[in-house]
Amino acid sequence: MHSGRKQDDGERYRAIMETAARLICERGYEGTSMQEIAAACRMTKAGLYHHVQNKEQLLFDIMSYGMSAFEQDVLDKVAPMPDPVERLRECMRLNIHLVTGGCSKEVIIILHEHATLTGEARSFIDQRKKRYVRFLEDSFAEAVRTGRIRPVQPTVAAFSFLGMVLWIYKWFQPDGRLSATQVADEMVDLLFTGLVAPGSAASPLLSLVAPKSVEGMS
């Protein structure tokens, strides 16, 4: 009985988070009141507070849920891949599908409300975000070190990757001219095809196309 009750509470809380995420995504955190969240959940405000400590806790839980979905569907899947370029390409592809798919509202909230949380809650989310940035920087650095791509600055490459992928929520339309798969294929091609060093640093390709970048290549 007790665990059944707990499960019901858990399901109820997921449903509240889902509804709150939809509202916050549409109207912003400041523009959404607990009263409105309660009404959208067909609850009284007092009933809502039975499940939710406060609005900031709800925002933190929505962001944590989004980060967990990202870690499970993207990071954990690609982190074990041995080749850094294949790892980065697959990571971009999976992250694009996360942004264009079911978790897009949690992703939007993580991005848009980045400065809304305070204190420990904010630094907890920030640390999970930083883990992703470091993963990308490390993978780009490894790809350069092993001669798999021409030399790039890993931090700029990591944030370029993130900018391309995360900006998608601003322009992509699920029912638009371009499918999520097309966007993913095109973006992976845009960023990686030109970076991949074809076998050797002395390739005529590199001296022809990127004379400056060859400097410092082993």
Add this chain to the structure above:
Amino acid sequence: MHSGRKQDDGERYRAIMETAARLICERGYEGTSMQEIAAACRMTKAGLYHHVQNKEQLLFDIMSYGMSAFEQDVLDKVAPMPDPVERLRECMRLNIHLVTGGCSKEVIIILHEHATLTGEARSFIDQRKKRYVRFLEDSFAEAVRTGRIRPVQPTVAAFSFLGMVLWIYKWFQPDGRLSATQVADEMVDLLFTGLVAPGSAASPLLSLVAPKSVEGMS
């Protein structure tokens, strides 16, 4: 006398916009009250309303100011350049300097408060943004058509460009390890060096590195 008075009013209004932009950038539009803007301007709320019709008008004017700065410092400078790749490279460089430089708070507000304006004000700003997207799409399409770059989907290329450049406001620190010029040089290299077709579509480079992309290239 009359034109002197008008000039004073204009200067005063610029100072109000500057202060309001700083507050809105820090706290968000919803999180900033007219009372707080007045206090930061060392004015009474009634005094502020002598210069400002309402908060939405102030937001619109800040965004218009940011768009004008962008058009003057970036778009108008690069639009006449005959070569589409040089045009895009220079456009990325100038836009990065705008985002990392003095106009960053207006840029952040344009990006962050994109859904705050309503009605005509919103569609006016949206049209100016769309003009930039079209300019980028047209330039990428021209670069493909004239064989200056390997085939890419112009819309995905345009939004990848924008994502890379506009995401910078989220991570760049003016006093950090990387200078604005370094970021600009690295990003231009990341996106364009690998795209530039070296002379001919039959180049061994293209068949080696990007077999899929050669399809449909004239």
